[in-house]
């Protein structure tokens with residue numbers, strides 16, 4: 001579920017008077033997503049997404065997220081556009097929460113993406129990386145190598161509840177990645193969470209990217225590694241080389257990876273698998289029983305991590321060099 005904060009029709013209608021968004025004809029909560037409360041609104045001027053930012057989103061980051069969507073959309077990337085209020089601000093307040101009106105993006109996310117879809121995603125990711133250039137606000141990645149140990153420290157004691165031996169295995173992995181993490185690769189604005197549920201398609205055509213709430217400044221190739229993890233494994237845990245090849249070819253059709261970036265892919269993929277393993281493990285252990293949020297399986301990312309550990313070179317992901 002993702003309606004943590006309830007709104008009343010009266011409050012909503014009053015909130016809308018600050019925008020040139022027409023008058024409300026209907027609204028409903030959106031069940032998908034886990035971080036924020038989202039509503040689909042219909043007004044006399046069309047459809048909009050209303051997002052109320054919940055506790056895990058730092059209010060100080062909102063100008064980065066909303067400004068970035070604006071910056072990317074202005075440069076032709078298909079992503080939601082925050083609607084400015086009549087006073088020019090992108091952010092308002094509703095039911096005690098920071099709130100934004102976002103343009104509605106047509107399309108659906110794919111439960112079973114094909115290699116062709118992976119190619120489209122790779123291309124769109126590279127386009128986003130180029131379009132992010134020149135965005136003047138910066139945001140550090142709290143979930144890159146420096147953020148993993150503090151997160152791990154919160155779960156380490158209980159990790160063996162999930163799988164025996166995990167505490168030692170992850171401690172070793174973390175130490176390895178901290179010692180070997182690359183520093184000098186090209187950096188810029190990355191999406192950092194471009195999973196299938198954040199990419200919309202209309203038929204086979206990619207219609208847009210959503211959910212920029214993990215976006216930050218980091219290594220561009222780290223974003224590619226996140227996508228390899230999120231798009232190119234099958235349900236049985238096997239890496240699909242055809243999908244990897246397609247995703248990387250799509251990416252390189254817009255922004256070729258340097259030799260250094262290519263060589264770092266196995267390491268970046270390990271780090272990215274560890275990042276999603278750690279956030280999932282934390283949620284797995286800390287979410288109280290009976291909470292309405294669907295917990296994601298940390299072991300899916302442990303298996304991916306183990307796969308990347310035995311990858312010797314980027315050709316094993318389908319990169320032709």
Ligand SMILES: Nc1ncnc2c1ncn2[C@@H]1O[C@H](COP(=O)(O)OP(=O)(O)OP(=O)(O)O)[C@@H](O)[C@H]1O
Nearest residue numbers: 002030032033034035036038049080103104105211
């Ligand atoms: N601009 C948009 N246009 C159309 N639908 C949208 C838009 N933004 C969000 N949605 C809908 O709301 C759902 C949740 O959005 P989003 O993924 O941003 O939420 P979230 O709470 O940040 O979730 P999470 O971080 O778990 O992915 C999406 O799956 C989609 O159905």
Ligand SMILES: N[C@@H](CCO)C(=O)O
Nearest residue numbers: 193195276279280296
């Ligand atoms: N994409 C993340 C969830 C946070 O958006 C995951 O699958 O763990």
